[in-house]
Amino acid sequence: MVSSNSRRAVVVGAGIGGLTAAVALRRTGWHVEVVERAAALGEVGAAVSIAPNAVKALRAIGLGPAFTAAACALDGLESRTRGGRRITGVDAALLRDRYGAGLYNTHRAALHASLLDALGEDAVRTGCAATGAETIGDRAAVALDGPDGPVRLEADLVVAADGVRSRLRADHFPAHPGPAYAGYTVWRGLVPADAAARIGVPSLMSETWGRGSRFGHAPIGDGRAYWYAFETAPAGAEHEHRAAALVARFADWHHPVPSLIAATPDEALLRGDVYYMDEPLPSFTAGRIAFLGDAAHAVTPDIGQGACLAIEDAVVLAAALAAAPVPDALRAYDAARRPRTQELARQSGRIGRMLMNPNRIAAGLRDASAAVLPASVAMKTIADIYEWTPPPLAPVEAGV
Numbered sequence: 001m002v003s004s005n006s007r008r009a010v011v012v013g014a015g016i017g018g019l020t021a022a023v024a025l026r027r028t029g030w031h032v033e034v035v036e037r038a039a040a041l042g043e044v045g046a047a048v049s050i051a052p053n054a055v056k057a058l059r060a061i062g063l064g065p066a067f068t069a070a071a072c073a074l075d076g077l078e079s080r081t082r083g084g085r086r087i088t089g090v091d092a093a094l095l096r097d098r099y100g101a102g103l104y105n106t107h108r109a110a111l112h113a114s115l116l117d118a119l120g121e122d123a124v125r126t127g128c129a130a131t132g133a134e135t136i137g138d139r140a141a142v143a144l145d146g147p148d149g150p151v152r153l154e155a156d157l158v159v160a161a162d163g164v165r166s167r168l169r170a171d172h173f174p175a176h177p178g179p180a181y182a183g184y185t186v187w188r189g190l191v192p193a194d195a196a197a198r199i200g201v202p203s204l205m206s207e208t209w210g211r212g213s214r215f216g217h218a219p220i221g222d223g224r225a226y227w228y229a230f231e232t233a234p235a236g237a238e239h240e241h242r243a244a245a246l247v248a249r250f251a252d253w254h255h256p257v258p259s260l261i262a263a264t265p266d267e268a269l270l271r272g273d274v275y276y277m278d279e280p281l282p283s284f285t286a287g288r289i290a291f292l293g294d295a296a297h298a299v300t301p302d303i304g305q306g307a308c309l310a311i312e313d314a315v316v317l318a319a320a321l322a323a324a325p326v327p328d329a330l331r332a333y334d335a336a337r338r339p340r341t342q343e344l345a346r347q348s349g350r351i352g353r354m355l356m357n358p359n360r361i362a363a364g365l366r367d368a369s370a371a372v373l374p375a376s377v378a379m380k381t382i383a384d385i386y387e388w389t390p391p392p393l394a395p396v397e398a399g400v
């Protein structure tokens with residue numbers, strides 16, 4: 001194990017990826033400072049589902065109990081037709097048996113809060129936008145635009161966790177075209193607890209497949225229910241931001257789809273066009289800068305893995321840095337993470353194109369073939385994602 005008493009890292013971005021990296025690095029003895037562009041800390045968005053692979057990663061950095069206490073343990077996954085006929089399903093008990101952890105859904109703010117609790121808010125500087133990062137010899141540096149003007153921080157390592165529109169990625173990979181539009185927009189809503197109880201929301205991640213649209217829902221563990229609606233649309237299209245306008249479009253979908261939308265206050269509704277990295281990055285490192293999460297491999301939300309993979313990245317990076325000097329560790333990190341994340345990004349894009357097909361015949365064939373697909377084939381994709389296990393992390397050092 002490499003002695004890390006004096007090693008110092010700056011993490012750019014206090015999203016799920018950046019904060020998980022900060023916690024993991026701290027647990028292996030690094031001094032870590034997180035810089036965040038936003039003036040206040042928090043996670044925008046409604047909920048996030050955390051799959052067995054990421055649950056195991058959170059456990060590896062000591063966050064298992066805090067995470068599972070705040071999240072909703074789901075009974076499984078299922079897909080349905082617009083009329084409500086079940087197409088496919090997987091039981092969470094089977095996932096726990098095979099992959100050593102279950103499937104959870106939680107409010108993003110709850111996961112963010114668990115990470116911040118573990119890290120300490122004083123480790124994060126808000127209102128600080130990174131404007132550049134460089135490697136000079138065996139040191140790295142980040143230039144920041146802070147509340148009191150420009151600041152430069154030096155470190156042994158910079159972790160670029162600055163999201164899908166990463167400034168640091170654009171600087172270090174100028175030939176990369178940047179994020180691409182996935183072809184659909186997504187609405188996300190939170191249904192208040194009393195309405196969710198009245199409607200009755202099963203403890204499943206349940207997704208209904210339409211033609212050029214999809215709808216998913218699940219509880220988040222505090223009585224409220226989360227839902228999302230994907231709709232094929234041109235990038236940047238104007239959409240009326242009212243639940244009432246949306247409910248009309250899903251009016252003939254099975255229960256509880258229209259009821260969940262109708263019970264959502266307009267202020268609990270979010271919408272955003274989906275962007276991802278279609279063109280894979282040639283490396284997840286540049287000098288002493290490690291890219292992780294959406295900055296490295298933003299995937300479409302079709303396999304629900306963007307945050308999960310960011311959590312995996314963070315733990316793998318910390319384990320590599322605990323085992324080897326920084327340059328070797330970054331090579332090992334790149335070799336471990338690029339093939340897996342880029343393959344899953346491809347799979348996610350493929351699945352998204354299939355599930356969002358607006359053609360009636362293609363959608364019918366999709367539903368029919370999914371229903372008769374042998375369980376072993378369906379489980380292969382799931383196994384590729386969920387059977388991942390984190391590398392061993394060095395023991396927690398006293399006082400870090």
Ligand SMILES: Cc1cc2nc3c(=O)[nH]c(=O)nc-3n(C[C@H](O)[C@H](O)[C@H](O)COP(=O)(O)OP(=O)(O)OC[C@H]3O[C@@H](n4cnc5c(N)ncnc54)[C@H](O)[C@@H]3O)c2cc1C
Binds near residue numbers: 015035036131188293
């Ligand atoms: C509709 C939808 C549903 C999803 N559902 C799931 C799901 O169920 N499960 C799942 O695993 N994933 C899901 N994802 C993906 C997941 O949300 C992302 O992959 C994940 O949040 C990425 O985390 P990150 O930390 O890499 O980036 P981000 O969350 O984008 O964080 C980046 C941070 O960096 C900050 N920042 C940016 N630039 C700078 C700068 N120059 N200087 C300082 N700070 C900066 C930002 O303010 C932000 O706080 C979903 C995505 C979408 C769009």
